[in-house]
Every structure is written in structure tokens, then in C-alpha cells.
Amino acid sequence: MRLENESFVGSTVMPWKLLQRHGELVSKDEIVPYCVQIFPTFKCNGKCRWCDYRGLDRSVELTAGELRGIADHFRKLGTRAFVLSGGGEPTMHEGLDEFIAYAHGAGFHLGVVTNGLKWGARGEVLPANGKVVWVRMSIIDTETGKYDVKRLARLAAGLPDAEIGVSFTVTNAVDVGTALGLMDIVESTGNITHIKFVEDIINFAPEGMARIRETCGPISEKCIFQDRLSREQGAERCLVSLLKPTIGADGYVYPCGCVQFVRGGDDYDFTMPKEFRMARWNEFSRSTPPFNGAICRRCPFDRHNRILAGLRTEFKHERFI
Numbered sequence: 001m002r003l004e005n006e007s008f009v010g011s012t013v014m015p016w017k018l019l020q021r022h023g024e025l026v027s028k029d030e031i032v033p034y035c036v037q038i039f040p041t042f043k044c045n046g047k048c049r050w051c052d053y054r055g056l057d058r059s060v061e062l063t064a065g066e067l068r069g070i071a072d073h074f075r076k077l078g079t080r081a082f083v084l085s086g087g088g089e090p091t092m093h094e095g096l097d098e099f100i101a102y103a104h105g106a107g108f109h110l111g112v113v114t115n116g117l118k119w120g121a122r123g124e125v126l127p128a129n130g131k132v133v134w135v136r137m138s139i140i141d142t143e144t145g146k147y148d149v150k151r152l153a154r155l156a157a158g159l160p161d162a163e164i165g166v167s168f169t170v171t172n173a174v175d176v177g178t179a180l181g182l183m184d185i186v187e188s189t190g191n192i193t194h195i196k197f198v199e200d201i202i203n204f205a206p207e208g209m210a211r212i213r214e215t216c217g218p219i220s221e222k223c224i225f226q227d228r229l230s231r232e233q234g235a236e237r238c239l240v241s242l243l244k245p246t247i248g249a250d251g252y253v254y255p256c257g258c259v260q261f262v263r264g265g266d267d268y269d270f271t272m273p274k275e276f277r278m279a280r281w282n283e284f285s286r287s288t289p290p291f292n293g294a295i296c297r298r299c300p301f302d303r304h305n306r307i308l309a310g311l312r313t314e315f316k317h318e319r320f321i
């Protein structure tokens with residue numbers, strides 16, 4: 001992978017941005033909740049076969065007032081960016097455009113992860129254009145060959161001032177034709193920065209990944225391949241939970257955006273499990289203790305945690321690098 005492409009990957013790779021900006025984020029006593037993920041709603045209009053959130057109560061969502069309250073509360077804590085994601089599908093929240101305008105006006109940098117069913121429907125310029133830095137569109141059907149790849153072109157046309165990425169889930173039944181159809185659009189569209197082929201998180205798919213790597217890899221430098229072989233034990237002091245927590249549509253703060261699968265084993269209930277709750281959003285503060293990640297057997301942020309711990313450690317012989 002081109003090193004620049006690691007700009008678009010939040011987990012599993014070396015956290016370069018953390019290393020570059022650590023002076024703003026980490027001190028001996030505190031970690032700033034710098035980038036917060038919000039799931040505005042658990043509602044979803046997709047039916048992805050591999051959905052790892054399929055056990056959520058789809059009627060739950062944050063109110064417009066709570067969303068504004070989250071922006072106000074976290075601005076005081078030093079948060080600089082929000083990722084609006086799910087959980088559910090963020091564009092299913094009626095107040096999303098209003099919240100984007102509010103948070104943008106308050107100075108936050110915004111990213112949105114969407115399945116594109118709404119934002120990729122028409123190709124008209126969307127209200128979020130000029131307010132969101134990036135949008136990542138997840139492909140909801142990568143297996144049947146029936147996916148309308150032009151949805152990606154319409155979404156990119158609707159957000160001409162944003163950088164668009166694509167997330168393509170790879171299973172062992174992956175349809176290579178769908179991937180190639182998308183690749184044509186990725187290659188020919190200026191504001192599409194990358195297509196990330198992500199291995200199914202629950203049922204690993206090494207054969208599917210190998211097929212996709214072989215066919216798509218040589219075509220474009222915009223390809224990113226993300227395997228899911230992480231078996232790293234979570235940290236007992238999970239400092240990631242203070243740096244980039246996730247707020248569920250149920251109003252609770254969770255330590256990371258991967259709580260639905262990190263326990264490993266076969267006991268998935270495809271929800272955000274209660275034992276991961278850290279606080280209600282309005283009770284979260286810079287003195288909230290870090291989450292105990294001893295229950296996590298598949299931590300994708302192991303490197304982040306080691307580096308955060310290292311940045312707060314006084315090492316001896318500091319000039320002997």
C-alpha cells in the first residue's frame with residue numbers, strides 16, 4: 001500500500017497521525033478525546049448479509065437536541081473532529097443535515113460513513129457539500145453482481161468538495177465484476193481518493209481477499225486492502241477509549257467503534273454490548289478512567305494503545321535512539 005493511503009485507515013496500520021500530532025493530544029496526565037465517532041441512529045435502510053450490527057434495536061436514535069448537546073459538550077473537552085457513522089445508517093436520521101451544519105459552524109472537521117442509498121440516489125449537490133471533509137460509502141451488496149455501481153458516481157457528484165472513499169466488504173463469495181465496475185468509477189473520478197477492500201469481520205475470507213488483490217491490485221494505486229487477522233489482546237488501560245471514543249445512538253460512550261466484535265469467540269449478539277459502556281455522553285470527561293480492555297481478544301487498535309502508553313512513559317537513555 002502507498003504510504004499516503006494510510007491516511008484513510010483508522011485501525012490496524014501504524015497510527016502515523018497520532019505520532020505526528022501527539023503534542024496536541026497526549027500529556028502525562030490527560031488524553032484529549034480528539035476524534036469522536038457518533039452513531040446518530042441505529043435505524044438502517046440497508047440489509048447487508050454480513051451486518052455485524054444486526055442485533056441492534058433499530059428504533060433507537062439520538063434526538064436533535066442531544067446531537068447539538070454532544071457537539072457543545074465535546075467542544076469543551078477539546079474534540080476537533082466527528083465521524084458520523086453506524087451502528088445504523090446516519091442519513092436515516094432526519095436531523096443529520098442540520099447537525100452537520102451546526103457542527104461545521106462550531107469548527108469541527110466532519111467525516112461521514114454511509115451506505116449511499118440516500119446520498120447516492122440522485123447526483124444532485126447535497127446540503128452536506130462544503131461542510132464534510134470526507135465521506136466513505138460502504139457497498140451494501142458485494143456478492144450477487146446486481147449492485148448499481150453508478151450509485152458511487154452519483155454520490156461523488158453530489159459532494160464535489162468532499163473526498164470520497166469506498167469501503168467494499170470482501171467475503172469468500174465476492175463478485176469480482178462488482179469490484180471492477182466500481183474500480184472504473186474510482187479511477188475516473190477526481191474526488192474519489194481510494195477503494196478499501198475490507199475482509200468480512202466475522203467470517204474471515206482469505207480466499208476472497210486473494211482473488212480481489214490479484215484482480216484489482218494491479219489496476220490502481222487507489223486500492224487499499226485490509227485483512228482482519230488481528231488477534232491482539234486488548235489493553236487493560238485502553239487509552240484509545242479516551243482519544244477516540246464512540247457515542248452510540250443509545251447515548252452511551254463506548255471505548256471504540258469495534259465493540260460489536262472485539263470479544264471474539266462465538267458469542268456475538270451483533271449489538272453494542274452493555275459491558276462496554278463507559279458513561280452517558282454528558283458524563284464523559286477528561287477524568288473518565290480508561291476502559292479495561294482485558295475482555296477484548298481482537299483489538300484492532302493495539303498499536304495505538306502501545307504508542308499512547310509509550311508517549312506517557314519516561315524512557316531512560318533518551319538520546320540513544
Ligand code: SF4
Pocket residue numbers: 044045046047048050051052053054086087088089115138140
Ligand atoms: S448499511 Fe451498515 S448497519 Fe446497515 S445493514 Fe449494512 S452493514 Fe448493517
Ligand code: SF4
Pocket residue numbers: 233234235238240241255256257258259262291292293294296298299300301302
Ligand atoms: S478493542 Fe478493546 S482494548 Fe482495543 S481499542 Fe477497543 S475497547 Fe480498547
